[in-house]
Every structure is written in C-alpha cells, then in structure tokens.
Amino acid sequence: MSSADTHPTDQPGCPSAGGGDGLLPDELRAWMVLLAATGAVEQRLRTVVKETLDVSHDEFLILCLLAGQPRDGLRxxxxxxxxxxxxxxLTYQIACLQHAGLVSRTSVCGDKRGVQVALTEKARxxxxxTSSLLAGTVRQALSDSVGPDQRAAMCALVPDLEQGADRPASRP
Structure with a gap:
C-alpha cells in the first residue's frame, strides 16, 4: 500500500486551535497547526515522490522551485x-539531479564562480x-490532517482564509 492510501488514523494528529492553558497566543498555536499540516504533507509526499520521480523529497523541492522559474533557471x-x-x-543534490538528467548546470557569463541551474525537458x-498525482497527494494529506479546529486556528493567523478557496481575497 502506498502512502497515498494511508488512512487518516495512521497519521499523527494535528494540534487543535483551542485548548491549552492560554500559554501561547493564537498566532503561535496557528503556526504550530501550519507546521503539523506541512509535516503531514511532506510525510505523504516523500514516498509518492520517490515512487513516481525516483528523487528525494529535497530534490523534488528543487525541481518544483525551478519549475516556477524562467527556462534559463536560477543561480x-x-x-x-x-x-x-x-x-x-545543495551542490550534492544538484549533482544527483544532473546525473539523473533532470537539471543542467551552466556557468554564468561574466562570472567564473556563478553557476546557473535549469530544468531539462526530461524533468519538465x-x-x-506526475503533477496531478502529486497535487492529489497534497490535497488528501491536508484534508486528513486539517479539521475544523485547525482551520479556525489558521484563520486566526490569516483571516483571509475564512473566505474560502473559491472567492478572491479582498485587498485593502
């Protein structure tokens, strides 16, 4: 069974918004909720990323970062x-990705120490x-780990979350 098939009861619980003795302010409790939700997503993604892309989670983060950049990449x-x-x-991780044919490294013109990293067509x-499967894994992990109490905690930190994903946030 893949980690994407893991049931919510198999995952550690996310801290709730309420409770405690008032020792932490709402912002810190909400931050802890965010960290727990992020941890749940990362835990699920690690296995799915390894099975589908055959890279580590950290290497996957590099690929995602580069995917959102111009084709010539980043330094x-x-x-x-x-x-x-x-x-x-990072140098080690980029070397692994380059060996797998997923990134290219080039020298930056006019800067002998500068190295530019970009995705290859193979990586793209x-x-x-795999993007639909990976996005579904993220959605499911969040759905399983963030309930009404955790959502309330997040809304205390970021009030625009209350508007929901289907409505744009108003700008002051």
Whole structure:
C-alpha cells in the first residue's frame, strides 16, 4: 500500500486551535497547526515522490522551485537562499539531479564562480506526467490532517482564509 492510501488514523494528529492553558497566543498555536499540516504533507509526499520521480523529497523541492522559474533557471546561490539550504548540501543534490538528467548546470557569463541551474525537458515532462498525482497527494494529506479546529486556528493567523478557496481575497 502506498502512502497515498494511508488512512487518516495512521497519521499523527494535528494540534487543535483551542485548548491549552492560554500559554501561547493564537498566532503561535496557528503556526504550530501550519507546521503539523506541512509535516503531514511532506510525510505523504516523500514516498509518492520517490515512487513516481525516483528523487528525494529535497530534490523534488528543487525541481518544483525551478519549475516556477524562467527556462534559463536560477543561480545556485538563489536556489540555496530560496530553499534555506546550505550551499554544500545543495551542490550534492544538484549533482544527483544532473546525473539523473533532470537539471543542467551552466556557468554564468561574466562570472567564473556563478553557476546557473535549469530544468531539462526530461524533468519538465516528468513533472507534467506526475503533477496531478502529486497535487492529489497534497490535497488528501491536508484534508486528513486539517479539521475544523485547525482551520479556525489558521484563520486566526490569516483571516483571509475564512473566505474560502473559491472567492478572491479582498485587498485593502
């Protein structure tokens, strides 16, 4: 059975909005809800990403970041900064992705130390092929881990969430 088939009871519970002795303000309780929901998504995605793309979760995050960029990609330093990763660890992950044929590395013109990283067509094709499954995994993990109490906590932190996904947030 894949992790996408895991039942909600198999996952650790998400902290609720209420409860406690008032020690933490609403914003910190909501932050904890967000962290727990993110953890639930990452836990489910790890297995699905490995099964479908044959990359680690951290390598998947690099692919997702590059997928949202222009075709010429980003400098390695930008990738490290945006993902909050040490540059030495990122160098290893990029090497693994390059070995798999999913990213290309090129020198930045006029900067002998600069390295640009971009997705290959192979990576773009694989992301297109698997994006529905991966998005469904995210939706299911969130659905299983975020209930009414957790949603209320998040709405306390980000009031625009109360409007729902189908209505645009109003701008002041």
């Amino acid at each position: 390695m330093t930008q990738v490290a900064d945006l993902l909050g990763r040490p540059k030495t660890r 094709d694989r992301l297109r092929e």
